[in-house]
Amino acid sequence: MSMLRDISLAGAGQTKIEFASRRMPVLAALAERFAETKPFAGHRIAACLHVTTETANMCKALVAGGAELALCASNPLSTKDDVAASIQRDIGAEVFAIYGCDRETFYKQVQGVLDIRPTIVVDDGADLTSIIHNDYPQLLEDIIGGTEVTSTGVLRMRNMETDGALKYPVLPTNDAATKHLFDNRYGTGQNTIDGILRATNMLLAGSTVVIVGYGWCGRGVAMRARGMGANVIITEIDPIRALEAKLDGLLVMKLDDALAHGDIYVTVTGNRDVITLSHMERMKDGAVICNSGHFDVEIAVEALQKAAVDRRELRPNCVEYVLADGPRIILLAEGRLVGQSAAEAHPAEVMDMTFSTQALGVQYLIENAASMKPGVHEIPRSIENIVASAKLEAYGVTIDTLSDAQQSYLTDWRVGT
Incomplete structure (x- = not known):
């Protein structure tokens, strides 16, 4: 059962989500592709994220790809109640997020998404990951992997890995160049x-x-x-x-x-x-x-x-x-x-890259988690290149490519001064 301020706020939230979507062309293109290929079909995703318009558009991409999705807030003061209502009503995720809630209610929301018995965990700050490992270890057998989007959360997960506590593979979205170079800085x-x-x-x-x-x-x-x-x-x-x-x-x-x-x-x-x-x-x-x-x-x-x-x-x-x-x-x-x-969180243009990297990371886990050991793994550079290239294309920017001779020079140790 979801936890929302007021489902009637969904109309206002839907308008804001649609406006953000216009400025997230890479994620929108991924959502269209996911809708055709359904890479997340059969998977249950528990997500703990800031409940904003940008997050809503990633939720849309995951659900379009066939995922069953439950979302809770990663911070009680970052939740936008109208956006939460629209994610529930219009996107079809089960949402547990109320702006300004007390600490007890906040953790009830985190626990609420676990009723889905997730196969994948999408985290921001590692609260959800930590709670699963500490309080709900029975869920671990179903979880194939997870992602983490912020610096603090990646630090916590690396500490878990060092202690031998992390029981599934995690992709640290924060460590991707398409995240920290742009999302964190700009x-x-x-x-x-x-x-x-x-x-x-x-x-x-x-x-x-x-x-x-x-x-x-x-x-x-x-x-x-x-x-x-x-x-x-x-x-x-x-x-x-x-x-x-x-x-x-x-x-x-x-x-x-x-x-x-x-x-x-x-x-x-x-x-x-x-x-x-x-x-x-x-x-x-x-x-x-x-x-x-x-x-x-x-x-x-x-x-x-x-x-x-x-x-x-x-x-x-x-x-x-x-x-x-x-x-x-x-x-x-x-x-x-x-x-x-106190403000509106990250601009949509920046989160377009972060959440596209995150969504492709989830797809990568589905395809490769069976061969990955528990621990924190690198985001594949191929994912970063796909996202960066698509973002440049959306901006109308073209870049040079290496000639065969240049490529050969960069890979040959015999050629010197």
Whole structure:
């Protein structure tokens, strides 16, 4: 039995899904092909994803390909209730997603998709994978494989593999170039800034934005913040990434040293306790803090709430906490994914590549899982090339090809200077 806010919202959701589809030509073409070939026929897919218009279009492709699909939310604040209703009514998946639900309801939704007894798991953050292995091991015998779409989830699955706990093969969609080079950088970069602006309506030009973490997502946030006139400071623990930020023309320093300068702080590390209460107590009065990582563990929200002597909601997704003998701290989106929670998530054009890679990964598992050992495997480069080439074609871009002589030169070790 599905869990929705209101099925009558489906009409509005359907319109938004259709608009996103126009900007997802690669996935739309795959959906047409899947409808003819039915590669997912006989398979039951349990998916734990952000319930957005872009996700809806991947659901459409999977169902068109013959899959029985159950979908739950991977974050309670990223769910779009009208989209969830339309996925249920118009696409035919069983949906368990309600915006803003409490933690208990959230995990009931995750458990709800397992009634399908999945043969394939499509995950975002590895919650579904972890719950299956910890609490529902009886389901493992039916599962041929899974996919994981975000950095944090891939890290968790690699840890499971190291511990010998992962019992089926997983394709890490996040590690595909058609995902992290575009989705993480351009998608996260844009929607994080969008979320900050919608929540605060602040002027970025002239402000100082401290970005904690300079992975692909951090690069994207820095690029967009700098493009809007902000002064950008990067804090890092990885010397290679710190050096890259320095050579990209950004200020690099320890977080403790940045506390005197920052107007806005963005965590994007995938780790916990990145901004602590001690950090917040030393920030400027009125400092804005937010998180762009998958889980709400990067900012010490509970410690902030306990230490505050007063709180008030300034705007939607924008709450001010007053610290005794300390600054006023403005927390966005409860410390959850600010771009998903306060804005519209990744643009459809970017998710076109991510979800096309994901869908082709599911097809690859169906065709090859029987010969794959449990563990995290690479996304085949052939899938990435198909997606990238189709995206270029959709943009009307053509590229060069190697001549026979050039191809021979690249594969012959005998030819030198």
